[in-house]
Amino acid sequence: xxxxxxxxxxxxxxxxxxxxxxxxxxxxxxxxxxxxxxxxxxxxxxxxxxxxxxxxxxxxxxxxxxxxxxxxxxxxxxxxxxxxxxxxxxxxxxxxxxxxxxxxxxxxxxxxxxxxxxxxxxxxxxxxxxxxxxxxxxxxxxxxxxxxxxxxxxxxxxxxxxxxxxxxxxxxxxxxxxxxxxxxxxxxxxxxxxxxxxxxxxxxxxxxxxxxxxxxxxxxxxxxxxxxxxxxxxxxxxxxxxxxxxxxxxxxxxxxxxxxxxxxxxxxxxxxxxxxxxxxxxxxxxxxxxxxxxxxxxxxxxxxxxxxxxxxxx
Numbered sequence: 001x002x003x004x005x006x007x008x009x010x011x012x013x014x015x016x017x018x019x020x021x022x023x024x025x026x027x028x029x030x031x032x033x034x035x036x037x038x039x040x041x042x043x044x045x046x047x048x049x050x051x052x053x054x055x056x057x058x059x060x061x062x063x064x065x066x067x068x069x070x071x072x073x074x075x076x077x078x079x080x081x082x083x084x085x086x087x088x089x090x091x092x093x094x095x096x097x098x099x100x101x102x103x104x105x106x107x108x109x110x111x112x113x114x115x116x117x118x119x120x121x122x123x124x125x126x127x128x129x130x131x132x133x134x135x136x137x138x139x140x141x142x143x144x145x146x147x148x149x150x151x152x153x154x155x156x157x158x159x160x161x162x163x164x165x166x167x168x169x170x171x172x173x174x175x176x177x178x179x180x181x182x183x184x185x186x187x188x189x190x191x192x193x194x195x196x197x198x199x200x201x202x203x204x205x206x207x208x209x210x211x212x213x214x215x216x217x218x219x220x221x222x223x224x225x226x227x228x229x230x231x232x233x234x235x236x237x238x239x240x241x242x243x244x245x246x247x248x249x250x251x252x253x254x255x256x257x258x259x260x261x262x263x264x265x266x267x268x269x270x271x272x273x274x275x276x277x278x279x280x281x282x283x284x285x286x287x288x289x290x291x292x293x294x295x296x297x298x299x300x301x302x303x304x305x306x307x308x309x310x311x312x313x314x
Contacts, residue, residue, distance in 0.1 A: 003076065003129040004272060005044055008054035008152060009037025009138050010113035010145075011070075012106075013062040013090040016298060020095045023105060032298050033069045034091055036135045036168050036261050042073045043265030043289065043303040049272065052076040052129060054122065054152075056112040062088035063112070079122045083112035093257065095297075101256050108141070117144030121151045131272060132156040133264070134191065135166045136184045140173035146183065153190040162271075165191035166264050167200045177203075189220040193271060195264055197228040210235035214242070226267050226283055228260060228290070236283040241276065245283035248291040255297050262286075262293035262303055288312060 014034035017026040033042075038053065045051045053075050057063030059082050066088065070077045089108030096102045108114070126132070132152055139146035156163045165188050174180040181204055188194050188204075194217045196204065201213035214225040214237035227235045233247035266289040270282030277283050289304065292312050296302035304312060 001076070001128055002050065003052045004049040005041070005131045005133055005268070006052040006054065006126055006129040007037045007041050007133040008116070008145075008148065009035050009041075009135070010089060010108065010111060010141055011035040011038045011053075011055050011057065011066045012108060012111075013065055013088065014093060014299065015090065016093045017095040017102075020097050023092050023094050023103065026094070029092070030298075031065070032300070033066055034093075034299055036137050036166070037133065038066075039258050039261035039299050039303070040133055040135075040166075040264050040268070041075050042300050043262060044269055045073050045075050046303055046305050047265070047269050047309065048306055049269060050076070052079065052125065054079045054116070054120075054125075056081045056083050056086075056116050056120075058082070058086055058088035058112045059084040060088055062090055079125050081112075081120075083115060086110060086112040086115055088112060096255070104257075111141075114142040114145060116148055118147040118151045121148060121155070123155060126152065126155060126161075127159065130161055131268070132161060132163045133166075133268060134163065134187065135168040136180075136187070137168050137170050137173070139183060139187060140170050140180070149187060150190070153187060157190055157192075162193065163191040164193040164195060164264070164268050166195045166260065167197075167204060168260065169200050169203070185220070188217055188222065191222060193224040193226070193267070194222045195226050195228070195267060197260060198230070201227055211237070211242075224271065224277060226277070226286065228263055228286075233287050234263070234283045236277040238277055245287055247287050250291050250294055253294045255299075256294055258299035258302070259290045259294045261299070263290035265289050265303060285309070 266286030
């Protein structure tokens, strides 16, 4: 078996509010899956890439729900273990009808996925892939997952496999902002493609503008930096090209959660297919999928198939 992409992460069950208002007053929720890395895995699989997922689920109904979703999306789960002693995490998400970011509450402390560590590194499995995708969430979950993330990145770089990194900042999971910045910049230095949002890049590098943020990561060893600019699009930079890929207009924003993951799906799939970064290629595909995702209520609802992407981006 050979794979295009492998990504480790904590998959959770998401309960999405079906009416606006404070979460404590919501009576009805829809159940689906959540997790930044899982969203990316689903998006890449829908575009026809062969994707493997590394995680651990509880021996509970939530875990079985997520396992069924992985199977349904065609994601390989040979490295998704079942832990009889620790639960699957879950989260609540409010509904926002005005396009603002929804509120979220997480219930993940002591989860099965948080127990993953360097001893669980499936080196032979990873050797079957050509690309590793990481986010800043997985190393923030626990000191064990952090060790595994760095091991996976170091192995991939040593073997000549490409690595992408989306900071996906979750400050509440870290002991301090300083720890977060230092750790994630070290992980970015092991990555080929770095995909921060503008505010994330500003916090992590101390630079204000996209060009300076890109130069920081290129100077650390990245080969490609693509910075998400929201509705304005994306700034991209490499040793050979640099510029702005304009954003796509969206008539109505339904849910902003998952837009960055959709953007990562577009850029990663484009680069793996040999597209250039430029405005009409990989960065533009990232913008297109991000724009599509915000028009749907769930984290994954707007992630397109290849046919849907072609229709939307044309």
